[in-house]
Amino acid sequence: MAETLKIKLAEILKRKKFLVIMSMIIVVIGLFLISYFAQAQDNVVELTGKVEAKEVDVNTKIPGRVLGIVVSEGQEVKAGDKIAKIDDRDLKTNESQAMAGLAAAEGDLAKAAAGSNLVGQSSGAAIEKAQAGVMKAEADELLAKTTYQRTVELHKAGFASDQDLEKVEREYKAAQAGVQAAYGDLNTAKASLYQVDVYNADMKRAQAAIDKAKADLTLIKNNLAETEIKAPCDGVISSLNVEEEELVSTGMALMSITDYKNNWVNIKVPQTQLNKLALDQELTVHLPGSDKQYTGKIESISSKPEFAAARATNDRGEKDIISYNVKIRLNVPELRPGMNVYVKF
DSSP states (O other): OHHHHHHHHHHHHHHHHHHHHHHHHHHHHHHHHHHHHHHHHHHOOEEEEEEEEEEEEEEOSSOEEEEEEOOOTTOEEOTTOEEEEEOOHHHHHHHHHHHHHHHHHHHHHHHHHHHHHHHHHHHHHHHHHHHHHHHHHHHHHHHHHHHHHHHHHHHHHTSSOHHHHHHHHHHHHHHHHHHHHHHHHHHHHHHHHHHHHHHHHHHHHHHHHHHHHHHHHHHHHHHHHHTEEEOSSSEEEEEEOOOTTOEEOTTOEEEEEEEEEEEEEEEEEETTTGGGOOTTOEEEEEOTTSOOEEEEEEEEEOSSOEEOSSOOOGGGTOOOOEEEEEEEEOOOTTSOTTOEEEEEO
């Protein structure tokens, strides 16, 4: 009996010893896990930033009165949609004047071209006729001169009368006058060619006027097209800055369009943590006060450092805090511009 009690007592002591050892092992493992997770938590970086989205100001190239605005704030638009209209009446008047100027210049060109062709053709014929006249007059003069010289010799020898000599002398002088007259006609015919130069100069001026009128007309048509304001991109009308009948100037922002589907967040990462990040790395973005999480992807890491607002103090031996901007692409319409979010990594 006593022996049995001793055996049972030994078993109980053995079990207690085992439980003590197991408890100690559990405590050690627990302390190790607590230390591990505490250290891991210390290595987690949490940075905040504000959501930004693509926003485009819709400016007017043409000054004038706003005749109509066909959108309202919060309305969704597509690229190319008509959203406003600027008064185009003055431009249409300018267009009519430019078209009239173009027609007048084209008329001047046609008139100068016709005059040039007409004078050129008539002058050419006149010159040819005058040149033929000169040749005939010179031939007649040569014949009259030869006849006169022969008659003089005959008159000296007594074979020609005074009347014969006087006759051939008159004919010779008349032939000389005919040569001079023929050259005068030739010079007159050649002078008419200068009128062709005048017409050609008129043609050049008319062509320059045509080119200018066409350029003016193209500019006016382009400006007329600009009076119809169209959405430059897809998005939502986030603000209207003008009202109908209001006068606007060149470059004035009529409204803003925000593409909420094209958004991102910028965070400032200290240089000591930058090595944890890489392009195209996915990060979880958290919305404060909510259990919602969003996945973003690093789109760019700035190569230009930024100095944080907090500056070092020399007495503590600290150095300037340098950070780098990291852009995280979201493309989540639910996250509106200006919302605060935070990122852990």
